[in-house]
Amino acid sequence: KAGVTQTPRYLIKTRGQQVTLSCSPISGHRSVSWYQQTPGQGLQFLFEYFSETQRNKGNFPGRFSGRQFSNSRSEMNVSTLELGDSALYLCASSLGLAEGYNEQFFGPGTRLTVL
């Protein structure tokens, strides 16, 4: 079974630009969560999508947005990039069941550098 894939793996942008990151979950998984990992703040939850709807949201500004498609693939968009947005962006997928424990499987991440 293929794991979670993220594209691109590396990205370099300049301040003010926008960027779109993509995540393909494990087949059959309907929940996709996004996390930002930085040396200073560690791993922080951005948002979760389930069946094309945002189900949970972390404490990030509106410049960070996402969406999920009918095939469960998800994209994350960051507009008006700032230097502080440089980070590893991790995507995780799970079955997303309403009851019970849902193990999350992480992708390798997209390394975004903002110059």
Next chain:
Amino acid sequence: GNSVTQMEGPVTLSEEAFLTINCTYTATGYPSLFWYVQYPGEGLQLLLKATKADDKGSNKGFEATYRKETTSFHLEKGSVQVSDSAVYFCALSDYRRGQNFVFGPGTRLSVLP
């Protein structure tokens, strides 16, 4: 809100030494607890988990016991190997409250031959 605290390291050990990485948590409700490992250039991999008090998670020689009375989930391994060098994250999740993972800051472990 929920939070996780863990020793930040770095931790440097010789091969075959005993490893303990402390993790404590603050949570309302009854979270599940996890240890994830991140090898250089890779995403996070689930190492072990415990979903209720007194559960012991174990995998690849690593163990951790969910201690509700001390709100702790310390990671231990009796004999580390060079290949265990990585960053270890303690995390919690309370699916009953619709919450996603809250991670600790991570502990970098270096094992020397």
